[in-house]
Amino acid sequence: MEQLFLRTITVMRYILPLREGGSLPALAEADDDFKYVLKFRGAGHGVKMLISELLGGMIAKKLGLPIPELVFAHLDVDFGRMEADEEIQDLLKFSEGLNLGMSFLSGALAYDSSVKVDPLLASKIVWLDAFITNIDRTFKNTNLLMWHKELWVIDNGASFYFHHSWQNFETAAKTPFKYIKDHVLLPQASHLQEANTFAHGILNDEFFRKLVNLIPEDWLQWNDADENSAEIREIYFQFLKTRLKNSAIFLKEAENARG
Structure with missing residues (x-):
């Protein structure tokens, strides 16, 4: 029987914000040494936006459409405390716990x-x-x-x-x-x-x-x-x-x- 499963990664390094739209996604590096585009629970529409990403992405995958791997992305409580940008620091602070990441397609x-x-x-x-x-x-x-x-x-x-x-x-x-x-x-x-x-x-x-x-x-x-x-x-x-x-x-x- 087919199992639905997402890997869980831990975010290790915030690289840069991708200032597109209201969700303030970011490029980050995880503990598996790969880079991901992160969507944060502390942004705009919060967890509802993450649910949309999860459901929509997994349906796309089920239909065989090319979509980067989705992962659950864990943010530790201290992550981002040294971030100089106050807006980003607040975003990271309110995003403690599970967020959603998508594999970064370098050069796309x-x-x-x-x-x-x-x-x-x-x-x-x-x-x-x-x-x-x-x-x-x-x-x-x-x-x-x-x-x-x-x-x-x-x-x-x-x-x-x-x-x-x-x-x-x-x-x-x-x-x-x-x-x-x-x-x-x-x-x-x-x-x-x-x-x-x-x-x-x-x-x-x-x-x-x-x-x-x-x-x-x-x-x-x-x-x-x-x-x-x-x-x-x-x-x-x-x-x-x-x-x-x-x-x-x-x-x-x-x-x-x-x-």
Whole structure:
């Protein structure tokens, strides 16, 4: 039986901030001597952004899309105490414990929308983003990299935006997702029906259950929700299950936007 697993690394050295967007990611080195792009629980949307990165990234991996390895990244309590920048020092202080890292693709370049992509690959990425309601893979901010002549998916933190209001998840699960019209790969996504069939053959309730169980317990201690951690997991599970079952809704929206 397939197991879902993420390695846990310990962050040893903060190298430099990557000042893109509101999440203040950073390049850092870990105890395995590899470099990672870190997303911090102490930033903007906190653990909800980390949950989006985790769920979206693991679904992308399950669909066979090229995505850098995700890891849980542990930050010790004293980490960053010597950091001169007060904003970064505060960010690190409030990010003690488990964060999320993504393997750093050294030498990768931001995707240029003029570059042609395999239509089925483009369709799978568009399908993924419509499924996870990712509002941030646009011409302005592609969140795609070219590395070794291959297209790589990064940064899924703007997904599952229903969890910021944390209400009416059933309605959110059935949304057509109108923002798909802005997707950078939509013009090249001519195989959406094929991508939908493929995804239905890969994703299922068993995978979704394992996926939500992968969320660290301390990422589910929310002050703005009445539900306990088990109930929060169940809502994510039901969202994923319901959205897959109703994929025809967002598939039609994407096809209409292409038309």
